[in-house]
Amino acid sequence: MAEKRNVLGLPLFLLLLTVALLHLIICPFTKVEESFNLQAAHDILYHRTNFDKYDHHEFPGVVPRTFLGPLFLSVLCSPVVFLSYLLDAPKFYTQLTVRASLGVCVVGALWHMQKEVRRQFGSTVAGLFCLTCASQFHLMFYSTRTLPNVFALPIVLVAFTSWMAQKYGRFIILSALVIIVFRSELCVFLGLMLLMSMLSRKLGLLQLLYYAVPAGILSLALTVAIDSIFWRKLLWPEGQVLWYNIILNKSSNWGTSPFLWYFYSAVPRALGCTLLFLPLGLLDRRMRLLLLPAVGFILIYSLLPHKELRFIIYTLPVLSLVAARGCSFILCNYQKSWMYKLGSAVVVGQLFTNAAYSSISLYVSHHNYPGGRGLQELHRLLPVTADVFVHIDTYAAETGVSRFLEQNRNWRYDKREDLSLKNLDMKMYTHLLMEANVTKIQLLQDTHRPLAFVEGYSNIAFNVFHVPPVSVRLVRKAVLLERETATGQQREGL
DSSP states (O other): OHHHHHHHHHHHHHHHHHHHHHHHHHSOOOBGGGHHHHHHHHHHHHTTTOGGGOGGGTOOOSSOOOSHHHHHHHHHHHHHHHHHHHTTOOHHHHHHHHHHHHHHHHHHHHHHHHHHHHHHHOHHHHHHHHHHHHHOHHHHHHTTOOOHHHHHHHHHHHHHHHHHTTOHHHHHHHHHHIIIIIOTTHHHHHHHHHHHHHHTTSSOHHHHHHHHHHHHHHHHHHHHHHHHHHHTSOOOHHHHHHIIIIISOGGGGGOOOOTTHIIIIIHHHHHGGGGGGHHHHTTSHHHHHHHHHHHHHHHHHTTSSOOOGGGGGGGHHHHHHHHHHHHHHHHTTTTTOHHHHHHHHHHHHHHHHHHHHHHHHHHHHHTSOHHHHHHHHHHHHSOTTSOOEEEEOHHHHHBTOOGGGOOOTTSEEEOOSSOOTTOGGGGGOSEEEEEOOHHHHHHTTTTEEEEEEEEEEEEEEEOTTSSSSEEEEEEEEEEEEEEHHHHHHHHHHO
16 A cells, blocks of 8 residues: 555655746746845856856855855766757756756655655545645745855755654754754744754654754854855854844844734745645644644744745745645545535645636746846857957846856956946946936946847736736836947848
8 A cells, every 4th residue: 555655755755846847937937036046056067177267256245155055066067067068058058957956856855755744644634735735826936046045944854854753863864954054043933843853752862963963063063164165164054144134133134024924925825725724734743743843833933024935935835735734624525515515626626716817927037037038148149259358237236137147258247236227347248238218328328339138027017808817017127228339240240
């Protein structure tokens, strides 16, 4: 029977993997929040020990980040990158490979968690857990995003699974690693699990110290040793992040939200219709114990004024598990009455509704990266042999441009941020990729003219008399400008 269930479970694994990779293919570009880890992976793969060429020396970001995540991904996908180098494939495919490797890690961790769910709660709950995760937009969308939170996510999921299975040694070691290296605020989420185990006397203080002390020392030594080499100074990156975000509370400089924002906005958007089945899942006492650290983490983390959905992404699989248990109550009693039959139809319907919402969100997100699409358009319009010196402004750099898109070795790419449009140095650029601002374009009309515009997402329009009733409105978001004196030369090359 176990073998049969494993065979039946394979399609669910492939479903999770396919959905995650589908999000990657439809939205292949990245935003500014992902830039450090993505650029770091590029530099490790292509510049290796030539640290002078690394992007973070010129654009270090607000706080330093660890190189351990990008280094791991680079090692993981290096055989594919080496093959693409032999085939002279564009570097853009390497970007997809790096992000796909991260997605495989996340899906693998979800599948590992599913195995423990199957062991403790049965195949129905495990199957519903997989379907629920696959139907949710944010979890699948973020699974291939090179964010610090996503690097931490697979480790957190494996640690949570270990806690479920009462394998406390592995749980403590993984917790120490992910807290010290990747995300220090996870001491709240994982610490609540630890506290619950100690209060229930399943874990003793001596056992905790036996694993925690060496794991903590080794994790700290690892990140300090590796990151000090890349940053060229003695550094514990996550320690500085902790000081900046928690102690100094400077994360609020990037915007603030009300205390309950996670509960009334982030969680409902992330779970969709699945949220309706959370209360039903709590009928199982075991689910209350699993849900407690997740809710406690969200509640405590709400004390920080700066809030983003990705900050609580680790709790989404836990919430989905509880909801899957609620759905299983209905499906397992399908034959008892017409009420359960109706409820079963609602369970199936909510999965399709979530999938429809995910499809719309994915289509909108596809049009949210005008910078990346603009640089690809420049490569399409001009021959490889053209003499190109392109300046990429901050808007374009934050909406999809990465070093992986710099595919022509003889072209020059510049992301200087200290230039004004009236600066005479602007004349040295043959092309400009910038925000499609009419005022800015007019300031450059004497030296550069529009070559192409790139459209991006504006808003969603609803019209019940149209098929489909939902449409996405696009407006000009980015523009490619070409230097007037370079026009004739470029056209001859074409």
